[in-house]
Amino acid sequence: MSRFQMLSDAQWSLIEDLLPRPTGRPGRRFSDARLMVEAIIYRYRCGIAWRDLPEVFGPWQTVWTWHRRMAFDQTWDRVLAKLTAAADAAGVVDWSLSVDSTIARAHQHATNTTRLTGAGSSYKNLREEPPDHGIGRSRGGLSTKIHQLVDGNGLPLVTLITPGQAGDSPMFLPLMAQLRVGRDVGRPRTRPDSVRADKAYSSRAIRGHLRSRGIRAVIPEPDDQKGHRKRRGSRGGRPVEHDADDYKNRNVIERRYCHIKQWRGLATRYDKLAIVYRAAVVLNAVIAWTRRLSQSS
16 A cells, blocks of 8 residues: 555445545536545644645645645544444444543744634534634643544544643533433433543543433542542542543543554644644544454455
8 A cells, every 4th residue: 555545445435435426516626535645644644834845736725725625524423333334334333431631832924923822622523713713821832632532442422622731521521511422223322331431531520411311421439539439428428439440441442542642633733723633533433443343344
């Protein structure tokens, strides 16, 4: 396989019909969709500037236009939804989910734009660009945080972007609200069997939400919460149930972030717009699911 090509024929066949196609109207020659997707992947895999794309992909402006349009049209979200629905129908999805986040340093080329710091982001309408562009200041400087829900095999189901200083716990409910895996018959599945998370997600609100929906929480209790509960005596409630053996399987999301950051354009954020950067993270998830489905077929 060429170094300019990452998708196998089997992977491409899974997404080919879900991408933009010629309209049949007269006008400019329609670009080859597979070449455009490979160019977008190459750019993020190598972390280069758009104008530095190799000539084999054609004009870089065309590739950038494709990526921006598909980002704002949520093309990759629709492709991911189709792939996860197909995977669930084939019994490939492991519904013991894990949740976590990872930091990506924002390059200076991503931050030279007007940002309204402190403004909240909309996690219901993902086509809406947040006023802060998903960039905030943390200990390491200007950064972005990627939040994901992954299945038991480490394959992403939901992806959200926040500024780097945003906490993990407040993002849990927005992530769960975006979890929808379609089915051929009936409503989409929105309730996993269990959720694994680290101590940052240990809160009454999260545990109460999971309990109310019949979802098993595999979340350890921090020492300060243990001490507070014991000091309250009988009013503190029962000790939190925690399956330490099952918690060991949470490593799948850490390994998923290792795979994500093999794409240098995701490990360091160069995109000014959060929607554009998030689309690339979702594209990375699409590649992971196509590889899994092509191997199982």
